[in-house]
Amino acid sequence: xxxxxxxxxxxxxxxxxxxxxxxxxxxxxxxxxxxxxxxxxxxxxxxxxxxxxxxxxxxxxxxxxxxxxxxxxxxxxxxxxxxxxxxxxxxxxxxxxxxxxxxxxxxxxxxxxxxx
Amino acid sequence: xxxxxxxxxxxxxxxxxxxxxxxxxxxxxxxxxxxxxxxxxxxxxxxxxxxxxxxxxxxxxxxxxxxxxxxxxxxxxxxxxxxxxxxxxxxxxxxxxxxxxxxxxxxxxxxxxx
Numbered sequence: 056x057x058x059x060x061x062x063x064x065x066x067x068x069x070x071x072x073x074x075x076x077x078x079x080x081x082x083x084x085x086x087x088x089x090x091x092x093x094x095x096x097x098x099x100x101x102x103x104x105x106x107x108x109x110x111x112x113x114x115x116x117x118x119x120x121x122x123x124x125x126x127x128x129x130x131x132x133x134x135x136x137x138x139x140x141x142x143x144x145x146x147x148x149x150x151x152x153x154x155x156x157x158x159x160x161x162x163x164x165x166x167x168x169x170x171x
Numbered sequence: 172x173x174x175x176x177x178x179x180x181x182x183x184x185x186x187x188x189x190x191x192x193x194x195x196x197x198x199x200x201x202x203x204x205x206x207x208x209x210x211x212x213x214x215x216x217x218x219x220x221x222x223x224x225x226x227x228x229x230x231x232x233x234x235x236x237x238x239x240x241x242x243x244x245x246x247x248x249x250x251x252x253x254x255x256x257x258x259x260x261x262x263x264x265x266x267x268x269x270x271x272x273x274x275x276x277x278x279x280x281x282x283x284x285x
Contacts, residue, residue, distance in 0.1 A: 059214065089272070098175075098260070098275040099215075148214070152271060160273060162207075162214035 057083045059151050061163035068139055069171055076134045076166045078149030084129035085151035089160060090122075093146040105132055139170045173198045177261045177276035184251055184283050192246040192279050194235075194261035202263040204228075204237055204244040205273070209258045218246075218259070251283045 058081040068074050078088060087106050091099040103119075105111040105126035113119045121143075123135040132151075136143055146167055150160040178193040196202065203222045207215040219228030224239035233248045244261060261276040 087271075096277065098277040099273075101272060101274075104272065150215070159217055159220075160271065162216070164212065164214040 057151075057153070057161040059085075059149065059161045059163040061149055061166050063166060064164065065167045065169075067169045067171065070140055071138055073135055073137045074139055074168060076136075076147055076149075076168075078132045078134070078151070078163050080130045080151040080153070080161070083151075083153045083161075085132070085153055086129065087152045088126055088132040089150045089152075090124060090132075090134050091148040091150070093148060093165070099148060102134075136168065139168070141170045144168055144170045173202070173263060173265060173274045175261050175263055175274055175276035177259075177279055179277075179279070180258075181280040181282060184281070186253055186283055186285050187250045188283075190246070190248040190251045190255075190281070192259055192261075192281070194244045194246065194276060196242050196244065196261075196263050198242075198263055198265055200265040202265045204235070205262040205264070206233070206235055206244070206246050207260040207262060207275075209260065209278075211257070215260065251281070253283045253285050256281055256283045 060079045062077045090102045093099045102117045103111045103113045105124050107129050111124035126132040148165040150162045152160050175196045205220045206218040208218045209215045219230040221228040221237035227236045235244050235246045258278045258280050260278045262273045264271050
């Protein structure tokens, strides 16, 4: 099956610093990647959708200047949390969809971000 | 807007028990419906799906039927195993866009004891 990886799996940073999370599709080309945020005991909330080579589309209420998304290639998307604050602490999950997946999204294992 | 409501967990069952996890939805269009499963330490995996009314999705002994009249997509399994312990997410996607955005329920933690 299609495999999506995320790196790092866990990161702890100081308030005010920036953190980059990578999402890679390992065995297929991802024309579309999605970034989600998940709070404890809550559902996944879509943050943004990115298509390779174009600007990401952010969901309402998501600060695009704070959560920078880059989808520079068909196998890699990055999420950078800029000037992180404790309220940004969360579980971030990416997913990827290829042209042949009939809409199915393949999910990464997630990244736990803790901002001190 | 679109939303998914699934039964609150956690659900704890003994091995070979019958499982039902309820899921209802509201959608602005005609949605496709999904159940995803997340095993400990892993990413979400598609368990089954249904794309139109009365379709039944099935996989690994799990089943769910798309009921348009009750806007439901309940997940069932006749005999659960310890290996089924995971978090289960009901989700929908409204067609009309090429990006296939998913709307998720909150997830239900299932623990199966031997």
